[in-house]
Amino acid sequence: MKPVRVLVLFVGATLIPLSAQTESDSAIKSKIVALEQLWNQAYKSGDTKALDFILDDAIVLVNDDGSVQTKAEFLASVKSSAPQSSGQQQQVAPESFHVHVFDNVAIATGVMRVKGVEGGKAYARHERFVDTWLLKHGNWVCVGTGATPVLH
Numbered sequence: 569m570k571p572v573r574v575l576v577l578f579v580g581a582t583l584i585p586l587s588a589q590t591e592s593d594s595a596i597k598s599k600i601v602a603l604e605q606l607w608n609q610a611y612k613s614g615d616t617k618a619l620d621f622i623l624d625d626a627i628v629l630v631n632d633d634g635s636v637q638t639k640a641e642f643l644a645s646v647k648s649s650a651p652q653s654s655g656q657q658q659q660v661a662p663e664s665f666h667v668h669v670f671d672n673v674a675i676a677t678g679v680m681r682v683k684g685v686e687g688g689k690a691y692a693r694h695e696r697f698v699d700t701w702l703l704k705h706g707n708w709v710c711v712g713t714g715a716t717p718v719l720h
Contacts, residue, residue, distance in 0.1 A: 596667075596674055596708075597667040597669060599708055600667045600676055600708065601667065601676075603701070603708055603710070604662065604665070604699065606618060607619065607710070608662065610622075611646060614646055614647065614649065616643045616646055616647050619642075619643060619646060620639075620643060623642070623709065623710050624639070624704065624709040624710060624711045625639055626639075626711065627639050627710055627711055627713065628711070628712045628713075629641075629714075630712075630713065630715070631715065632682075632695050632716060632717055662678050662679070662680045663678070663679050663680060663681055663694070665677075665678040672702060672703035674701040675699070675701070676697075676699040676700075677696070678696070679695070679696050679697075679718060680695055680697055680715075681693075681694055682694070682695055693718075694717070694718040695716060696718055697713065697714065698712075698714050699713045700712040700713070
């Protein structure tokens with residue numbers, strides 16, 4: 569009987585931290601989803617202050633054409649995107665979304681619909697994205713992002 573009691577205590581002690589971790593992961597996932605939505609809204613509205621807050625200073629941004637931007641280059645491109653510019657994304661909307669949590673790192677993956685105008689011609693396409701978030705000084709910041717066109 570004593571070994572069973574020890575086993576029950578061991579299993580119970582093991583499950584309590586696991587359920588706490590699951591709740592913590594759930595809260596982190598909700599926070600990342602909110603930050604992703606903030607990013608999309610800030611991008612659409614040209615809110616570089618909000619983007620500056622959620623993007624790490626050392627972020628690596630890999631665009632769907634394979635080009636790479638620094639944070640400063642990305643923010644400058646958002647600021648210079650006026651409605652009358654010849655190349656502008658008008659809508660970026662996630663269609664599917666998943667967040668995986670690894671301690672102080674979260675990876676957001678999904679597919680987004682992108683609509684815009686380039687060279688005077690309207691376009692609509694789907695892109696798969698991967699965003700890497702890091703808990704840094706108590707705040708979640710995006711440290712890496714990449715997008716690639718979905719061709720099928």
